[in-house]
Amino acid sequence: MTGAVLTTHLARQHPEHTVVLASGGVNSTVLAYWLAARRSRLTLVSFGHGQLHRIALNRASVLAQALDCRHRVMDVTALLDPGAQSFRSQLEPVSSLPTQGAVPGGTPVPHEVMLDVAVSVAVAVRADAVASGVRVAHPSPTHPQGPLDKDDAWAGLRLLTPFAGLPAAAVVRLGTALGVPFADTWSCARAEPPHCGLCAPCVERRRAFHATGIVDLTTYQDTRPREAG
Numbered sequence: 579m580t581g582a583v584l585t586t587h588l589a590r591q592h593p594e595h596t597v598v599l600a601s602g603g604v605n606s607t608v609l610a611y612w613l614a615a616r617r618s619r620l621t622l623v624s625f626g627h628g629q630l631h632r633i634a635l636n637r638a639s640v641l642a643q644a645l646d647c648r649h650r651v652m653d654v655t656a657l658l659d660p661g662a663q664s665f666r667s668q669l670e671p672v673s674s675l676p677t678q679g680a681v682p683g684g685t686p687v688p689h690e691v692m693l694d695v696a697v698s699v700a701v702a703v704r705a706d707a708v709a710s711g712v713r714v715a716h717p718s719p720t721h722p723q724g725p726l727d728k729d730d731a732w733a734g735l736r737l738l739t740p741f742a743g744l745p746a747a748a749v750v751r752l753g754t755a756l757g758v759p760f761a762d763t764w765s766c767a768r769a770e771p772p773h774c775g776l777c778a779p780c781v782e783r784r785r786a787f788h789a790t791g792i793v794d795l796t797t798y799q800d801t802r803p804r805e806a807g
């Protein structure tokens with residue numbers, strides 16, 4: 579089923595130059611490999627917003643080198659709500675983060691903010707599409723899947739979310755078929771290796787590999803079975 583879904587996307591959506599939201603994680607990395615396999619030229623866009631995600635930025639940079647494409651890191655700190663707890667936690671010194679147990683997951687950057695910035699980059703580099711590896715069916719109420727239609731100047735710029743609605747395991751299977759080096763991806767909310775194994779992104783990562791039966795070579799600090807579902 580996954581293959582059929584992606585084949586449909588391939589037939590309908592084959593951009594020549596795609597701006598890809600690159601978090602350094604599994605979904606966006608598999609997406610970049612998938613698009614590269616379809617010979618789309620890529621520009622990766624990542625978001626700087628505090629110390630916690632420096633390792634994720636590094637992994638996105640590694641991805642750009644692997645796929646020989648440009649990588650732009652956008653500082654979106656000024657666009658965020660400084661009063662939000664998720665934002666404040668991102669700005670805490672790395673040394674103050676807990677070394678044991680779970681840490682909060684997620685990102686303080688709303689997906690629609692990332693998309694808006696990516697659209698700006700796409701206009702600047704004259705790309706014809708923006709791609710996100712988001713797996714929720716509707717990544718943003720203001721940017722439903724389909725052509726962007728906010729302004730005439732953006733006409734023709736497409737938003738691609740080929741993994742929307744797919745389970746995480748399906749993305750892992752696709753990535754395996756594409757030869758994605760999962761060891762180079764980073765999912766954890768922590769700032770330093772190894773993956774904690776307990777935060778929400780780590781649990782999702784573990785569950786995805788567990789569901790596929792594909793060997794997960796990721797090193798986790800905590801691998802309690804009850805968390806791996």
Ligand SMILES: [Zn+2]
Nearest residue numbers: 766774777780
């Ligand atoms: Zn973690």
